[in-house]
Amino acid sequence: MLLAGVTVVDATDQLGWLVGRILADLGADVVKLDAAGTDRAKRRWISAC
Numbered sequence: 001m002l003l004a005g006v007t008v009v010d011a012t013d014q015l016g017w018l019v020g021r022i023l024a025d026l027g028a029d030v031v032k033l034d035a036a037g038t039d040r041a042k043r044r045w046i047s048a049c
Contacts (some may be wrong), residue, residue: 001027009033
């Protein structure tokens with residue numbers, strides 16, 4: 001993997017999740033930081049349509 005052995009701290013907001021996903025797909029270990037009591041994965045997305 002291209003980023004094997006690299007650790008990334010993901011402190012992005014709800015719109016930045018894709019970067020962490022791409023880095024993880026490239027082999028990096030991604031640590032997600034969220035405020036206490038929140039989880040970006042459980043937020044509802046509002047459709048633009």
